[in-house]
Amino acid sequence: MSTKLNDTQLHLLQLFAHDLGENELEDIKQLLSDYFVRKADEEMRQLQQQRPMDQADLDQLLNTHLRTPYRSE
Template identity: 35%
Template sequence: MESTLNPTQLHLLKMFSFAKDSKALAEIRTALMEIFAKRVEDDMDALWESGAWDNKKNEKVLKEHLRTPYKAK
């Protein structure tokens, strides 16, 4: 099976070669989490502003039962 990395993955691999210790790894993880958290926040703001998301949908999701039911053996 052939695996091809996209340009973002290749760039990150090159950057990771400079992370020589656990502190550098922690800093990279934190930076990436902040970037993606900001993206999610911006997307949610856009949904609220467009009216595609509201408090009613929030409440529905909060009350939704997402656990997989266990089957008796």
């Protein structure tokens, strides 16, 4: 089975083809982490604008089991 890499994966591989120091690697990890946190925050703001939630809604969501149950075979 072969897996085709997407454009983002290919670009990252090209970036990491260069010898990076430990500090540069940590900087890149932090940049990626910050990016995904920012994207999640933006999505949460959009969701909050579409359907404002109060603390009771958030508490209910916190205690809701959302995982798909495993099939017992």
